[in-house]
Amino acid sequence: MKEQYINPVLVNIKFYKSGKKMNDETYFALLERARSKIPKKVFEHSRFKIPPLRIFTEGNKTSILNFKEIADVLNRDPNHIMKFFLRELATRGNFEGTRATFIGRFGQLTLKSLMKRYTNKYVLCPFCNKPETRIIKEDKFLYLQCLSCGAKESIKAI
Numbered sequence: 001m002k003e004q005y006i007n008p009v010l011v012n013i014k015f016y017k018s019g020k021k022m023n024d025e026t027y028f029a030l031l032e033r034a035r036s037k038i039p040k041k042v043f044e045h046s047r048f049k050i051p052p053l054r055i056f057t058e059g060n061k062t063s064i065l066n067f068k069e070i071a072d073v074l075n076r077d078p079n080h081i082m083k084f085f086l087r088e089l090a091t092r093g094n095f096e097g098t099r100a101t102f103i104g105r106f107g108q109l110t111l112k113s114l115m116k117r118y119t120n121k122y123v124l125c126p127f128c129n130k131p132e133t134r135i136i137k138e139d140k141f142l143y144l145q146c147l148s149c150g151a152k153e154s155i156k157a158i
């Protein structure tokens with residue numbers, strides 16, 4: 001079933017075209033009405049949150065202890081995320097059990113922003129911003145396919 005989205009701005013323009021002037025009260029009433037007709041699902045993506053990274057540093061190694069948990073939430077293969085991290089951090093490391101370990105000392109901010117970048121590139125739909133997507137391979141090319149809006153966007157291999 002296709003979702004119906006009523007754009008409050010369009011409602012507004014229509015109203016003006018009819019030649020009548022609109023007072024604030026009418027405008028807000030219309031806005032409220034339009035808003036109430038937007039399915040709640042449209043707002044759901046804003047609730048999507050990457051779990052906080054549990055970071056552990058020892059000597060010259062940095063681990064993300066809950067790497068597997070995060071991969072599960074993002075619905076991605078931990079090894080795929082790992083590949084991205086290793087390339088971006090320009091280091092070596094491994095994923096084992098539930099944790100990912102990298103050679104070198106990396107701070108919370110660096111790792112957090114990397115996870116965010118991965119999510120924006122390889123998880124969230126660029127059109128509707130929802131996380132219900134999957135990576136598919138067609139003729140040697142990779143695509144991010146959205147299960148919510150049906151969009152298919154080509155993505156770069158890591």
Ligand SMILES: [Zn+2]
Binds near residue numbers: 148
């Ligand atoms: Zn989408």
